[in-house]
Amino acid sequence: MVIVSALFVQAFQMSLVVLLAPLLTGIVRLFKARLLRRRGPSLIQPYRDLVRLLRKEAVVAENASWLFRAAPYLIFAATWVAAAIIPTFATGLLFSWTADLIAIIALLGSARFFLALAGMDVGTSFGGIGSSREMMIATLAEPSMLLIIFTLALVAGSTQLSAIAVFMTSSQVGLRVSLAIALIALVMVAIAENARIPVDNPATHLELTMVHEAMVLEYSGRHLAMIELAASLKLLLYISLIACLFVPWKLVAFGSGPLAYLIGLFAYLAKLAAGGALLALFETATAKMRVFRVPEFLGAALMLGLLAALLRFVSRGL
Amino acid sequence: MIGSVFDIAHMLAGGLVLVSMMMLYQDRLYALLNVFALHSLVLTLSVAWQALIQDAPHLFVTAAIALVFKTIIIPVVLHRMIRQLGIHREIETVVGVGPTMLVGLGLVALATVVMLRVTSSADPIAREDLAFALSVLLLGLLIMVTRRNAVSQVVGFMTLENGLVLAATGAKGMPLVVEISVAFSILIAFIVIGVFLFRIRERFDTVDVRALDDFKGRRRK
Numbered sequence: 001m002v003i004v005s006a007l008f009v010q011a012f013q014m015s016l017v018v019l020l021a022p023l024l025t026g027i028v029r030l031f032k033a034r035l036l037r038r039r040g041p042s043l044i045q046p047y048r049d050l051v052r053l054l055r056k057e058a059v060v061a062e063n064a065s066w067l068f069r070a071a072p073y074l075i076f077a078a079t080w081v082a083a084a085i086i087p088t089f090a091t092g093l094l095f096s097w098t099a100d101l102i103a104i105i106a107l108l109g110s111a112r113f114f115l116a117l118a119g120m121d122v123g124t125s126f127g128g129i130g131s132s133r134e135m136m137i138a139t140l141a142e143p144s145m146l147l148i149i150f151t152l153a154l155v156a157g158s159t160q161l162s163a164i165a166v167f168m169t170s171s172q173v174g175l176r177v178s179l180a181i182a183l184i185a186l187v188m189v190a191i192a193e194n195a196r197i198p199v200d201n202p203a204t205h206l207e208l209t210m211v212h213e214a215m216v217l218e219y220s221g222r223h224l225a226m227i228e229l230a231a232s233l234k235l236l237l238y239i240s241l242i243a244c245l246f247v248p249w250k251l252v253a254f255g256s257g258p259l260a261y262l263i264g265l266f267a268y269l270a271k272l273a274a275g276g277a278l279l280a281l282f283e284t285a286t287a288k289m290r291v292f293r294v295p296e297f298l299g300a301a302l303m304l305g306l307l308a309a310l311l312r313f314v315s316r317g318l
Numbered sequence: 319m320i321g322s323v324f325d326i327a328h329m330l331a332g333g334l335v336l337v338s339m340m341m342l343y344q345d346r347l348y349a350l351l352n353v354f355a356l357h358s359l360v361l362t363l364s365v366a367w368q369a370l371i372q373d374a375p376h377l378f379v380t381a382a383i384a385l386v387f388k389t390i391i392i393p394v395v396l397h398r399m400i401r402q403l404g405i406h407r408e409i410e411t412v413v414g415v416g417p418t419m420l421v422g423l424g425l426v427a428l429a430t431v432v433m434l435r436v437t438s439s440a441d442p443i444a445r446e447d448l449a450f451a452l453s454v455l456l457l458g459l460l461i462m463v464t465r466r467n468a469v470s471q472v473v474g475f476m477t478l479e480n481g482l483v484l485a486a487t488g489a490k491g492m493p494l495v496v497e498i499s500v501a502f503s504i505l506i507a508f509i510v511i512g513v514f515l516f517r518i519r520e521r522f523d524t525v526d527v528r529a530l531d532d533f534k535g536r537r538r539k
Contacts, residue, residue, distance in 0.1 A: 174322065174324070174325035175328065175329045176328070176329075177328055177331075177336070178332075180332070180333070180336070181332075184336075295416070296343075296414075296415045296416060299415070299416045299419065300343050300415070300419060303339070303419045303422075303423055304336075304339070306423055307335075307336075307339065307423055307426065310423070310426065310427055310430070311332060311335075311426075311430075
């Protein structure tokens with residue numbers, strides 16, 4: 001009976017992330033539109049887009065290989081698994097032992113690998129330039145992410161997300177400057193990874209500046225739906241990750257009853273909405289930077305990650 | 319209670335190091351000035367917190383000086399100066415942002431390693447304060463070294479002085495007279511530099527310090 005309920009909660013979490021992801025995208029778009037004094041699309045517009053794309057015929061280029069067809073599903077699957085194991089409203093779920101931070105990075109890295117391959121598969125120049133830029137961003141974003149994880153692991157003594165979240169809610173951890181720096185670096189990496197504004201603009205198809213959109217330019221129909229959903233899931237994943245690591249309040253432990261789950265769920269929804277609103281605010285306030293500035297931006301994230309790890313050693317030496 | 323006292327002191331002093339690193343990242347003059355104002359604000363908070371936990375009311379005077387002069391007056395005056403000199407759109411760094419930040423990181427590492435070795439018998443708050451203060455000081459020097467523009471060199475100088483104030487407040491029993499005299503000497507230095515800047519501009523039509531090298535006959539190839 002226990003195993004059944006554990007499975008049920010885990011399954012709920014897995015479907016929750018995939019159901020909420022388009023809503024989060026809708027929230028960000030709506031907030032952004034309101035900040036620009038436009039009315040903006042309704043919150044459920046991303047769902048409508050997905051349904052429309054699923055109904056449409058998929059057009060595939062003549063010289064596309066099997067990889068081009070398979071990549072969207074692989075990308076979606078890897079991103080979904082990564083998003084589903086992050087503690088959203090409860091810690092210590094059935095599969096929480098798999099939620100290792102390094103495993104999550106590996107999952108996202110493989111998704112990115114297939115996306116870049118798919119971008120180059122058809123052989124158009126846009127796909128190639130998008131892939132090469134994405135890889136340039138990734139070579140800097142991944143090491144910074146790993147450094148941030150090392151800092152967290154040094155503080156919490158584990159790379160497992162559930163354990164870190166439980167540790168963060170305990171009274172053992174105080175205000176630590178290394179954690180603050182890690183948070184800033186993580187936000188910078190999250191912005192770059194999700195192709196948000198200072199690094200890439202998710203809303204345009206401007207040839208000179210696009211990165212993510214350039215790679216998926218050839219996709220249509222159900223393939224495009226998978227990729228869009230994966231992109232929404234990735235945004236949800238990063239916001240959940242930041243919420244679970246740095247604001248883990250009201251994150252309930254597994255087995256504390258339906259009422260506690262409900263409280264945790266509402267807290268999670270509130271965190272997501274707040275994260276989306278902050279993202280929209282930040283995006284409205286900043287201008288997109290040139291592609292050649294991006295290495296500097298991510299280099300700064302890398303340095304901050306290093307600094308965080310360094311200061312962690314300092315404060316432990318006291 | 320001891321935990322949170324230490325935590326907040328740690329957070330504010332560490333925040334100062336973080337803001338110094340942010341300064342290294344800025345290459346536009348206005349942005350640099352805004353970050354400098356933030357730097358001074360963090361310093362004010364840090365000094366005020368030290369005043370609270372050390373029960374030393376005279377440190378509030380230091381905090382007030384930092385707030386009024388360094389957070390408000392100096393950035394505003396520098397803003398105006400930049401506008402008058404017409405150099406608000408210039409971007410000038412000797413080395414790129416990446417290498418500069420790497421060097422900055424090395425300096426922070428050096429400062430913490432040296433300070434923690436040397437001060438092993440002091441209490442943790444003072445030790446860490448000194449380590450962070452030395453880092454801020456070295457980062458200020460780094461800003462002065464890596465910028466060509468005289469205004470950003472002034473900002474580097476002020477950052478360095480913020481580091482000095484942080485060190486002074488971390489060590490217990492610094493007399494008020496010393497602090498006030500330091501603050502005023504900085505202010506006078508600032509005025510002198512300001513006058514100097516306009517003289518440089520009058521003579522050379524630029525505030526790029528390379529012009530001075532050329533004037534001395536040491537031409538860079």
